[in-house]
Amino acid sequence: MDFTLDSEQTALRDAVRGLLGKAYGSSETRREITKTDPGWDEKTWQRLAEMGALGLPFAEEDGGFGAGPVEVSIVAEEIGRVIAPEPYVEAIVLAGSLVAAAGTAEQRAEIIGALAEGQLVPAFAHTEPGSRYSESATGVTASGSGSDWTLTGVKEPVLGGARADVLVVSAAVDGGTGLFLVQGDAAGLTRTSYATFDGGRAAHVAFDGTPATPLGEAGVDQSAAIAQAIAAAQIAYGHEALGAMAFALETTTDYLKSRKQFGVPLMTFQALTFRAADMYVSLELARSTVTWATLVLLDGSDEADVLEAASRAKLQVSKAGRHIGKEAIQLHGGIGMTAEYSVGHYMSRLTAIDHALGDGRHHLAALSSALDGHDVVEPLP
Amino acid sequence: MRLQLSDEDVAFRDEMREFFTTKIPQHIRDTVAARRELSKEQIVESMQVMNAAGIAVPNWPVEWGGKDWTPLQRHIWHEEMQLAGVMPPLAFNASMVGPVIAAFGSQELKERFLPQTANLDIWWSQGFSEPDAGSDLASLRTTAVREGDEYVVNGQKTWTTLGQYGDWIFTLVRTDPEAKKQAGISFLLIDMTSPGLTVRPIELIDGGHEVNEVFFDNVRVPAENLVGEENKGWDYAKFLLGNERVGVAPVGSSKRTLAAAKEYAKTAGPGGSSLLDDPLLAAEIAELENDLLALELTALRVVANSADGKPHPASSVLKLQGTVLQQAVTELWVDLAGPDAVATGAGEGSNVPDLARTATTNYLNYRKASIYGGSNEVQRQIIAGTILGLRG
Structure with missing residues (x-):
């Protein structure tokens, strides 16, 4: 059992932190970039590709770099520290992992290499109006046979759905939920993009007899692959949230040290410093659980263990994110409410992460229904 | 980064589990499981069984009966003990005065007191x-x-x-x-x-x-x-209060007590039905389990990063959150006991289950946990001042 980064991992962290720190050194830069489509910076994405960050989780034979969940977690955490709007978790961990897990050798060769090089950005079109956090597809249906399929129905909200070069789409097939690839310029595909409150982009994506290629074997249920990819993304989102929470806390403590009222620094008031202490407690508890979930994913010997660990991490992050985000604004006072100041954007991003792929209540319900399966929770195998 | 314990640590864990579940007299473990007070004789016997096996004071210098264990092994020792329903060695002897005498006492004091202190011949x-x-x-x-x-x-x-x-x-x-x-x-x-x-x-x-x-x-x-x-006593007291990072949070005993609560709940409803069918209660237990997991993992991070011998700042998180959860589990027990919670004085002839009788006294008793050993407000002060640099 070891919770520390090795020297290569530390070097990766420093490199990504350097790159993103430069790209988003001021919160004003982020505001400018998120104002126009696609809502993120293509040049920064390219630099992340050049650094190797985009190919980390994928096998070398597919065009990736053969690293793993720990390296992904390092990048995600640095993304979170500056709340970089680049779709790292969405494109790499979610859509990319699905291609890697379910795609044919040919599909992997075509997509993973280009994804790692920053030449192709995929998105996972899964959520359907009214489906909440369901991992099945019902509103988009697939029909066809062999490699000749079409999709019909609506996906929304699809994060990064309009910019995506290729969509990985979940759709109802006879045996359950299948996965399909739809090219961005496919006939019968209508994408309507809009801004999200955290500076991102989502889309209403309509399929009307849209040509689609089965991802992997045609017409079979891919629920297990979807569940594993979602779990990996839930854990990676946890790291993104850790980065955001750590920065929000640092900013808040800096402010308590520097801001004066009644002629003294705010940190003179114990009513404020105790609340900052509680934020630290929340952050460290979340850090422990999320890091552990990444190690469960790295171990990967049991798929059910990965799903449970992801739920546990998501629940802890939900609680910590709400606590730290709200307190960061309150301890700042009015300045925290302004768009010009950074800390409010952190709360926005934490709120978006909380409600992506299952919020705390959703995961608590899942854990509650599985209480009978164990006597005590044992974190180490 | 790695999840698995080393083979050596797995063997160590198995050895500890075997010892605590078979060598500590059953009547002592039963008393702990019933959430009743141990007698003086039981506390002494429990520690003497451990001392005879050479594992009562692993945190002491080796020449005085300590063990050359890693912090992780001491953590495992402490967790397995609690999971088995075994009271840790009397803290006043094993964690407090013993290490102080061993570190600062004269040779004469060491010889006079340490062996008897390890064996609880002196309380x-x-x-x-x-x-x-x-x-x-x-x-x-x-x-x-x-x-x-x-x-x-x-x-x-x-x-x-x-x-x-x-x-x-x-x-x-x-x-x-x-x-x-x-x-x-x-x-x-x-x-x-x-x-x-x-x-x-x-x-x-x-x-x-x-x-x-x-x-x-x-x-x-x-x-x-x-x-x-x-006039150097304050330094020794700081050493005493600050040198321990293993067992700061009572994770194992809270886990065991929560597991027992869950088991009790399965038949505590009307007509022997399960209270876990109540989604509010199930969620409360699931959340406590998740919070205890986060605490346990934080304790593991602290012990795994303690090679330099300095107190880890997150120790204050462990004391603070450890007592919050310890108290939450005692509170849950009162809720499970429900109307039976009043029956603290029930004796023979009462239909109230034994665990319902002890629920409220434990709940009231454990209000102490967030007060002793540096109250939780003191811990917040340490986190704010030492870790976050917020000094008023």
Whole structure:
């Protein structure tokens, strides 16, 4: 059992932190970039590709770099520290992992290499109006046979759905939920993009007899692959949230040290410093659980263990994110409410992460229904 | 980064699990599982079984019975003990006075006290807090005035846990009234049978007698009972309070108590139905399990990163959150007992399950956990000041 980064991992962290720190050194830069489509910076994405960050989780034979969940977690955490709007978790961990897990050798060769090089950005079109956090597809249906399929129905909200070069789409097939690839310029595909409150982009994506290629074997249920990819993304989102929470806390403590009222620094008031202490407690508890979930994913010997660990991490992050985000604004006072100041954007991003792929209540319900399966929770195998 | 324990640590865990589940007498583990107080004899027997196996004081120097274990192994030792329903070695002996004597005492004091302390042949009491010195310990006023080769001690200590069983008491006493408050304090060992020393019980809200007041009226103490140097006692006390990072949070016992609560809930509904069918209760238990997991993992991070021997700042997180969850589990037990929670005095002939009878006394008793050992407000002060640099 070891919770520390090795020297290569530390070097990766420093490199990504350097790159993103430069790209988003001021919160004003982020505001400018998120104002126009696609809502993120293509040049920064390219630099992340050049650094190797985009190919980390994928096998070398597919065009990736053969690293793993720990390296992904390092990048995600640095993304979170500056709340970089680049779709790292969405494109790499979610859509990319699905291609890697379910795609044919040919599909992997075509997509993973280009994804790692920053030449192709995929998105996972899964959520359907009214489906909440369901991992099945019902509103988009697939029909066809062999490699000749079409999709019909609506996906929304699809994060990064309009910019995506290729969509990985979940759709109802006879045996359950299948996965399909739809090219961005496919006939019968209508994408309507809009801004999200955290500076991102989502889309209403309509399929009307849209040509689609089965991802992997045609017409079979891919629920297990979807569940594993979602779990990996839930854990990676946890790291993104850790980065955001750590920065929000640092900013808040800096402010308590520097801001004066009644002629003294705010940190003179114990009513404020105790609340900052509680934020630290929340952050460290979340850090422990999320890091552990990444190690469960790295171990990967049991798929059910990965799903449970992801739920546990998501629940802890939900609680910590709400606590730290709200307190960061309150301890700042009015300045925290302004768009010009950074800390409010952190709360926005934490709120978006909380409600992506299952919020705390959703995961608590899942854990509650599985209480009978164990006597005590044992974190180490 | 790696999840798995090493083969060596897995073997160590198995060895500890085997020991604690088979070598500690069953009647002792049953008493803990029933959430009832252990008798003095049970506490002594439990520690002596461990000491005979050489694992009662692993945190001590090896020459005095300690073990050359890694912090992770000590953590495993402590967790397995709690999971098996075994009381940790008496803290006053094993974690407090023993390490202080071993680190700062004379060779003569070490030889005289350490073997008997490890074996609980001497039961130590802690004489730190006073009526006007609680969280602000350094304002203590009990004096020790040197007269020839003796100190004459006058004053009062309080909150002396299990002092009714004490043979000796380790005290912080003021030896230099002129010095600024931390500087004039010494660490003195006092025989509790000394003339002029009296112990008076304090009854607590749970009806139990766990703590005491200890009065010193011209108690004459041989000067050789001074640990280390005169007026350096505050340093030794800080060492005592700050050198332990294993077992700061009672994770294992909270896990065991929560698991027992879950088991109890399965048949505690009307007609033997399961209370876990109540989604609110199920969610409460699931959330507690998840919070305990986060705490346990934080404890593992702390022990895994403790090679430099300095207190890890996150230790304050462990004390704070550890007691919050410990108290939450005791509160859950009262909710599970429901109307039976009132039956604390029920005896033979009562239909109330034994675990429902002990629920409320434990709940009331464990309000202490967020007060002792540096209250949770003190821990927040440490986190804010030491970790976050927020100094008012």
